[in-house]
Structure formats: structure tokens, C-alpha cells
Amino acid sequence: MTTGAEQEGKRRGRRPAGADTKTALIEAARAVFTEQGYEGATVRTIARRAGVDPAMVNHWFGGKEGLFAKSVLQLPIDPSTIVSQLLEGDLDTIGERVVRTFLTVWDSTGGGHFAALVRSVASHQLAVEGLRDLFLKQIFGRIVAKVGVDNGLFRANLVASQLIGMGMVRYVTQFEPLKNTDIETVVAAVGPTIQRYFTGEITAPQPHGSA
Amino acid sequence: MTTGAEQEGKRRGRRPAGADTKTALIEAARAVFTEQGYEGATVRTIARRAGVDPAMVNHWFGGKEGLFAKSVLQLPIDPSTIVSQLLEGDLDTIGERVVRTFLTVWDSTGGGHFAALVRSVASHQLAVEGLRDLFLKQIFGRIVAKVGVDNGLFRANLVASQLIGMGMVRYVTQFEPLKNTDIETVVAAVGPTIQRYFTGEITAPQPHGSA
DNA sequence: CCATTAATTCATCACGTGTTGAAAAGTTTG
DNA sequence: CAAACTTTTCAACACGTGATGAATTAATGG
Structure with a gap:
């Protein structure tokens, strides 16, 4: 509790279970893109908001652009x-x-x-x-x-x-x-x-x- | 055409005359901000468009923010x-x-x-x-x-x-x-x-x- | 229960950004 | 014409960016 290094949320490797990183990233991305615009939003900010590592953006969406397409340009209507x-x-x-x-x-x-x-x-x-x-x-x-x-x-x-x-x-x-x-x-x-x-x-x- | 180093437009020091750098920067800034938004527009792009050095933005407007205020937020109406x-x-x-x-x-x-x-x-x-x-x-x-x-x-x-x-x-x-x-x-x-x-x-x- | 695979973190890279300070060249003033 | 001032260019800095690859850990399958 003194340094906070013992918190288990920062351990390496695969997470215990479920923990839908993809969805968390999309939702965080939509929020941040909405507030900051495309250029203003940074991958690091989005990842922090989603509680995951910035590298996950590349792993799951191939980069910032891909995440943008899967979050903002995905309309809620048909x-x-x-x-x-x-x-x-x-x-x-x-x-x-x-x-x-x-x-x-x-x-x-x-x-x-x-x-x-x-x-x-x-x-x-x-x-x-x-x-x-x-x-x-x-x-x-x-x-x-x-x-x-x-x-x-x-x-x-x-x-x-x-x-x-x-x-x-x-x-x-x-x-x-x-x-x-x-x-x-x-x-x-x-x-x-x-x-x-x-x-x-x-x-x-x-x-x-x-x- | 090989090196292009002989063009006289790149000499140092004060320019020959008039050459209203301030106005040129404001107009270029308005155009670039319009096309790219605040974050997307870069000081280097604006300066290149105005045909001057990026450092002039700081010299005349104190920075990107100041140029933004003097170009975009300056409305054409009273x-x-x-x-x-x-x-x-x-x-x-x-x-x-x-x-x-x-x-x-x-x-x-x-x-x-x-x-x-x-x-x-x-x-x-x-x-x-x-x-x-x-x-x-x-x-x-x-x-x-x-x-x-x-x-x-x-x-x-x-x-x-x-x-x-x-x-x-x-x-x-x-x-x-x-x-x-x-x-x-x-x-x-x-x-x-x-x-x-x-x-x-x-x-x-x-x-x-x-x- | 061991080997394989998938998910995550970390350290680091190359790059582009806004900004700064000093040097150079013109203009103005005495 | 020489000193002082203004305008401009250049090189460089510190920083934040998106991206990459190796290391690490959990889940999975035979």
C-alpha cells in the first residue's frame, strides 16, 4: 500500500478471464474521439480510459485509423x-x-x-x-x-x-x-x-x- | 536544378521591402485551419503556405494559439x-x-x-x-x-x-x-x-x- | 501435465511537433 | 558611414506521438 507496486492490476501476461478489451477500447475511443476530434485524441489517452495498454490498439485494430473506423464511423442506424x-x-x-x-x-x-x-x-x-x-x-x-x-x-x-x-x-x-x-x-x-x-x-x- | 541552393529567395536576414509577413501568415493560417482543423494544422505547413519561416509565427503571434486567435476567431462582422x-x-x-x-x-x-x-x-x-x-x-x-x-x-x-x-x-x-x-x-x-x-x-x- | 497458443505489458524506436536562441542581413537613425 | 534596431533564417531542443517486437503470463488441448 505504500508504493502501489503491489496492485495486481498491473501484472503482465494474459488477463484472468473475460475482460473484453476490444469492446472497452471501442467505447473509450468513441468517448475520446467525441471530445477531442481525431487528431486531438491520442492512442495513449484512449487506452488509459479503457484501462488497457496502448499496444492493444495495434493488436486488435491495426492502429489508430482502424479503431476510428470501428468506433466513430460505425453508425447506430440502418x-x-x-x-x-x-x-x-x-x-x-x-x-x-x-x-x-x-x-x-x-x-x-x-x-x-x-x-x-x-x-x-x-x-x-x-x-x-x-x-x-x-x-x-x-x-x-x-x-x-x-x-x-x-x-x-x-x-x-x-x-x-x-x-x-x-x-x-x-x-x-x-x-x-x-x-x-x-x-x-x-x-x-x-x-x-x-x-x-x-x-x-x-x-x-x-x-x-x-x- | 540539381541542388537548388542558388535560389535567392532563401537568403538570410531581413527581406528587401514591404513583404507583409503578418498578413500573409494570417491568410495562410485561415486557409489551413479551415482545411485541417486546429490540431491537424501545423505551424510548418502554415508557414510554408505563407512563404516564410515557421519561427515567424512565434515572433509575430507568440505561438500557434495566438495565430489561431488572430485568424479564425477574428470574425468578419460586428x-x-x-x-x-x-x-x-x-x-x-x-x-x-x-x-x-x-x-x-x-x-x-x-x-x-x-x-x-x-x-x-x-x-x-x-x-x-x-x-x-x-x-x-x-x-x-x-x-x-x-x-x-x-x-x-x-x-x-x-x-x-x-x-x-x-x-x-x-x-x-x-x-x-x-x-x-x-x-x-x-x-x-x-x-x-x-x-x-x-x-x-x-x-x-x-x-x-x-x- | 506438458506443449501450444492467445492475450497483455514493457521498453524502445523513428518521427513530427511547437518552440527557442543565436546569427545574418536589411532598414533606420544620428 | 557607423551604430542601433528590426526582420528573417537556421539549427537544435525537449517532448509527445503512433507503432513495433520481445518478454511474460494465462488459457487451451492433447
Whole structure:
């Protein structure tokens, strides 16, 4: 007890049992990447948080990059499922449903996944394309196509802007009171916006400099 | 071409004339911070881009942090002026005016300032607070206070969410077609959203878990 | 119960970082 | 023109990074 060298947690070799190092590393990585971004997060910090040796990152994931891919870029949703669920209900209430689903999905992990994704956009071009692909092509692009209105891509852009902004404010910058506002309250406030972007009157986009 | 040692651009001592090193560094810094984020950007990269020696960063700005403050955190706007201008017109069209002003201000630097701010949010807690202070307290908070509606802070949050999201999509992830859409077209599409957040009916926020 | 395999730790490597101090060369001042 | 000052380059430092390989210990299988 005097020097602490007798603590058994530091002995060498294989650990007694179970002790799922892989999972512990993924969870610690998600937390640290979320707080620090890709460059700011260090392998040593992640390993310390997970209570294991930094070398385990290489052993299990082949390096920092691999751990990043298996933690942050692993989304908590299946886009196809989400889209077909959203398209089942009435078209007049799709705005509300989209907002409710968006918040439910990202709230389920405490916003960590969303924040991590946005934070990694900073230093990783890979993440930018991931975000674009996820929101535009796989989700809102598909919905707009099914709904069958004009200016589909422009509408998808508008929807993405409001929802990404909502995620920024709720999960990343964490403004009060939106950070802790009940989902249904937000649905009532933002739902009509999304509804209008989907089915309301939207004039066609003009390229720059034709005002 | 063999050794390249004869190029005169590498001579020591004070440069011939003018050669505004400070400005060159600030501009290079803004570009590199925008592309790489705070941690990802290195002093050496910035200096090379500006065509000067890395040591100049310390000489003129006292270090990387100082250069960051003088480039990225130096906003292209004066909040007070903006706010009083926005409050001059009719209250029924404040939504349009806010969107138009937002886009005009950030477009003026090609979106670089906004992207840099968001990118630095990733690794810099300082930038998070800067963003929160700028949008909530200094701009939308003041407007909401002057307008004098209920749930002021909640409304300010909603406005911020839509505009920050617009900036994300237009300047950071650069989705098409929003990236290149004419300002007035965007005003027509998003103006009503902001108008409703300011003066429409918005139910009061409920804390989590009371659905 | 011994040999093999898997999991973990440790010491260390090569490298890139931000920063520093001294030397060199131009500019300004008397 | 010479002294003082300012601007710039260069070499180097101390440090932290991600990664590697050998040593060590537990689990496993015949």
C-alpha cells in the first residue's frame, strides 16, 4: 500500500478471464474521439480510459485509423430500415415523423455518435463524404424521390440543413434549453419546417449571381 | 536544378521591402485551419503556405494559439451593428432579413470564416463557447429580447439551429445545389422558417422525459 | 501435465511537433 | 558611414506521438 507496486492490476501476461478489451477500447475511443476530434485524441489517452495498454490498439485494430473506423464511423442506424419506416405513414405528417425519428435515433447514444461524426469532419475528408452520403443519398434523397415532388435535391438539402443544425445545437455545442428539451416539444416546433420543405411550395434554385 | 541552393529567395536576414509577413501568415493560417482543423494544422505547413519561416509565427503571434486567435476567431462582422440593422425594418419580414444578412456576411469571405469556426469547434472548447456566445447571446438572443415574445431562449435556439445547419451544408460539407444557390432563392425557402421561429406560435419547452 | 497458443505489458524506436536562441542581413537613425 | 534596431533564417531542443517486437503470463488441448 505504500508504493502501489503491489496492485495486481498491473501484472503482465494474459488477463484472468473475460475482460473484453476490444469492446472497452471501442467505447473509450468513441468517448475520446467525441471530445477531442481525431487528431486531438491520442492512442495513449484512449487506452488509459479503457484501462488497457496502448499496444492493444495495434493488436486488435491495426492502429489508430482502424479503431476510428470501428468506433466513430460505425453508425447506430440502418438507413434502409429507417426510410421504409418513415414512408409507411401519412404524407401530411412526414415532417413530424422525420424529426421524431432523427432525435430518437441520435438520442439513443446520448448524442455521442452524432457529435463524433461532426467532430471528425474537421480533420477527416472521409467523414465529410460519409455525412453527405448518409443524409443526402441514403436518407432524404430517397424519401424525396418516393414523395415525388419537384426540386427534389434542393428540398433534401433544406431538410438536411435543419436537421444537421438541430444536431449541432443539441449534441455538439449543447445550447440550452434545446440540449435538454423533450422530444415531442421539439417535434412540435420543428416538424412544420420539415413538412414544408418536403411538400410545401419551394421555388426552384437559381445558381449564384442571378438576383 | 540539381541542388537548388542558388535560389535567392532563401537568403538570410531581413527581406528587401514591404513583404507583409503578418498578413500573409494570417491568410495562410485561415486557409489551413479551415482545411485541417486546429490540431491537424501545423505551424510548418502554415508557414510554408505563407512563404516564410515557421519561427515567424512565434515572433509575430507568440505561438500557434495566438495565430489561431488572430485568424479564425477574428470574425468578419460586428454583432451590434448587425443586430440594430436587422431590428430597423418591419417585424413581419424579419425572417427574410435575417437569412439574407446571414448569407451575405458569410458569403463575403467565401464561407471560409464559417467553415474555420466550425472546424475548430472540433478540437477547441474555446471555439464552442465562441460560437455559443456569438449566436445565442450577441445576436439572436438580443433580437428575441427586442421582439419581446415568450420562450425567448428556446426561439433563439431554433433560429440558431436552422442557420448553423444552413452554414454547415453550404460552407462545410458543401452539398449541391445549396452550395451554389442564389441568396434570394434561399431567402425565399428558409425565410418563412425563421419568421415562424421568431413570431409564430411555439409551445414552451419541456425538459426530458415528460412525453 | 506438458506443449501450444492467445492475450497483455514493457521498453524502445523513428518521427513530427511547437518552440527557442543565436546569427545574418536589411532598414533606420544620428 | 557607423551604430542601433528590426526582420528573417537556421539549427537544435525537449517532448509527445503512433507503432513495433520481445518478454511474460494465462488459457487451451492433447
